[in-house]
Amino acid sequence: xxxxxxxxxxxxxxxxxxxxxxxxxxxxxxxxxxxxxxxxxxxxxxxxxxxxxxxxxxxxxxxxxxxxxxxxxxxxxxxxxxxxxxxxxxxxxxxxxxxxxxxxxxxxxxxxxxxxxxxxxxxxxxxxxxxxxxxxxxxxxxxxxxxxxxxxxxxxxxxxxxxxxxxxxxxxxxxxxxxxxxxxxxxxxxxxxxxxxxxxxxxxxxxxxxxxxxxxxxxxxxxxxxxxxxxxxxxxxxxxxxxxxxxxxxxxxxxxxxxxxxxxxxxxxxxxxxxxxxxx
Ligand code: SAH
Numbered sequence: 001x002x003x004x005x006x007x008x009x010x011x012x013x014x015x016x017x018x019x020x021x022x023x024x025x026x027x028x029x030x031x032x033x034x035x036x037x038x039x040x041x042x043x044x045x046x047x048x049x050x051x052x053x054x055x056x057x058x059x060x061x062x063x064x065x066x067x068x069x070x071x072x073x074x075x076x077x078x079x080x081x082x083x084x085x086x087x088x089x090x091x092x093x094x095x096x097x098x099x100x101x102x103x104x105x106x107x108x109x110x111x112x113x114x115x116x117x118x119x120x121x122x123x124x125x126x127x128x129x130x131x132x133x134x135x136x137x138x139x140x141x142x143x144x145x146x147x148x149x150x151x152x153x154x155x156x157x158x159x160x161x162x163x164x165x166x167x168x169x170x171x172x173x174x175x176x177x178x179x180x181x182x183x184x185x186x187x188x189x190x191x192x193x194x195x196x197x198x199x200x201x202x203x204x205x206x207x208x209x210x211x212x213x214x215x216x217x218x219x220x221x222x223x224x225x226x227x228x229x230x231x232x233x234x235x236x237x238x239x240x241x242x243x244x245x246x247x248x249x250x251x252x253x254x255x256x257x258x259x260x261x262x263x264x265x266x267x268x269x270x271x272x273x274x275x276x277x278x279x280x
Contacts, residue, residue, distance in 0.1 A: 024103045025100075025103065025133065026053075026099065026100035026101065026102060026103045026104040026105055026106060026132070026133075027100055027105060027106070027132065027133040027134070027135065028096045028097075028099075028100050028106045028108060028123070028127050028132055028133070028134045028135075029048050029052075029105070029106065029107045029108065029134075029135050029136075029137060030108050030110065030114040030120045030123060030124065030134065030135070030136045030137070031045045031048055031049065031107050031108065031109050031110065031114065031136075031137040031139070032045060032110060032112060032113040032114050032118075032137055032138050032139015032140070032141075033045065033057075033060070033061045033062075033065050033109050033110060033111055033112070033139055034065075034111075034112065034139045034140040034145070034224070035111065035112055035140055035141070035142045035144075035145035035146075035223045035224040035225075036060070036062050036111070036145075036222065036223070036224045036225040037145070037224035037225065038062065038064045038065050038068070040140045040145060040224055041065060041068075041139075042137065042138070042139065042140075044137050045137045045139060046068060048107060048137055049065075049068050049069050049107055049109070050068070050069070050070060051070075051105050051107075052069050052070065052073045052105055052106070052107035053073060053074070053099075053104040053105045053106070054073060054074045054075075054076065054099050054104050054105075054106050054107070055069045055073050055074070055075045055076070055107045055109055056076045056078055056092065056095065056096060056099075056106060056107070056108045056109070057075065057076070057077060057078070057079075057108075057109040057110070058077075058078055058079050058080075058109075058110055058111060059077070059079030059080060059111075060110070060111025060112070060248060061109050061110070061111055062225070065109070066109075069107070073107075076095070078092050078095075089119060089122055092108075092123065093122060093123055093126035094126070096108055096123055096126065096127065096132075097126055097127060097130040097132050100127070100130075100132040100133070101130070101132060108120075108123060110139070111139075111142070111248075112139050112140065112141040112142045113138050113139040113140070113141040114136055114137075114138070114139065115136070115138070116141040116143075116165060116193075117165075117167055117193045117194065120136065124136070140224075141165075142193065142220075142223050142248070142250055143163075143165060143191040143193075143250060143252070145223040145224040146191075146218070146220035146223040146230075146250050146252065147252065149220065149223055149224065149228060149230070150218055150220060150230050150232075150257075150259075150260040150261055150262070151259060151260065151261045152218060152252070152256060152257050152258075152259045152260035152261070153256050153259065154189045154191065154252075154254075154256065155189065155256070156255075156256035156259070158187075159187055159254075159255035159256045159258070160187060160188055160189045160254050160255060160256035161187055161188060162188040162189070163188065163189040163190075163191065163254075164183060164188065164189070164190050164191070165191045165193065166178055166183070166190060166191070166192055166193070166195075167192070167193050167194050167195070168192045168193065168194045168195025168196070168197070168198040168199070168202055168251070169194045169195070169197075169198060175198060175201050175202075175205075178205075180205045180206060180208070180209040181209045181210070183206060183209070183211070184206050184207075184209035184210045184211035185210075185211075186211070186212070186215075186255065187254075187255055188254060189252060189253070189254030189256055189257070190206070190252070190253045190254060191250055191251075191252050192250065192251040192252070192253070193250060195242075195250070195251045196219075196242045196245060196249050196251070197242075199238050199239045199241075199242035199243075199251060200238075200239035200242075202238070202251065203235055203236065203238040203239050206235055206253065207235060207236065211235055211253070212235065213234060213235050213236030214234050214235070214236065215234060215235040215253055215254065215255060215257075216232075216234060216253075216254065216255060216256075216257035216258040216260065217232075217233050217234050217235050217237065217238050217241075217251065217252065217253045217254075217257055218230065218231070218232055218233070218251075218252045218257045218260040219231040219233065219238070219241050219242060219244075219245055219249055219250070219251055219252075220249060220250050220252070221245040221246065221247045221248065221249035222247045222248065222249070223250065227247070229245060230260070230261075230262045231244060231245065231262065232257075232260050232261075232262045235253050238251060238253070
């Protein structure tokens with residue numbers, strides 16, 4: 001039996017419980033939960049979370065952070081699931097609007113920052129179209145945590161004059177339509193979100209457009225979490241290195257990644273990747 005989805009009428013029950021009149025206007029807060037470590041939550045995100053009647057969260061938000069919401073707050077996961085029904089973006093938008101129209105304070109909690117590959121813009125537009133107040137609390141996007149943990153700056157005097165965040169996936173599910181020539185220029189950092197499964201294509205494209213295969217690269221999986229893993233590699237070694245990681249991961253390419261530090265386990269992975277690169 002499929003699990004029933006929350007309906008606005010359920011929300012009304014919560015209104016009664018919280019003792020608020022049904023006509024009191026609710027609001028939607030799009031809150032960035034950061035990359036995972038609860039200490040990377042902003043003070044504002046914490047304060048807003050503590051006022052939530054309903055928390056609608058995706059899969060990247062850790063339990064430790066969800067525990068910071070009031071005990072009475074209803075928690076709804078809209079995580080993408082392989083086996084069960086996943087919520088379509090339109091259903092999430094409608095849910096946020098319906099809860100707010102019922103007078104609830106809705107916290108839409110997203111991994112990282114809501115406006116960096118977080119579909120926050122679509123939720124904002126849905127609220128605006130419905131006349132629902134929508135406010136945004138920025139969060140630490142994964143790239144910032146990954147770079148910080150590796151000790152590799154995203155911009156660096158002399159070797160990284162720009163940083164670009166790109167997606168490794170187009171909405172159709174295949175390769176994104178990016179300005180490969182522009183991204184292939186030296187002395188800039190390219191951070192690829194959602195790029196693990198398309199790492200081979202990205203690496204080929206960048207090298208095809210002229211970026212050196214020896215350009216330093218870094219992969220960080222589960223940045224800021226206890227199970228964080230970093231692999232130091234090169235643009236040419238990116239596909240082999242990407243095959244080693246599990247969980248949410250970023251690919252970062254650029255000369256400044258020469259500063260990236262890996263732990264003991266990751267150095268081994270680095271050597272393996274280089275050996276494989278040398279054989280091919
Ligand atoms: N809004 C989020 C990004 C969501 S897109 C943000 O600002 O960080 C999902 C992608 O983000 C993942 O596929 C992965 O590439 C990246 N990501 C999210 N959390 C991560 C983490 N803790 N470590 C590494 N990459 C992460």
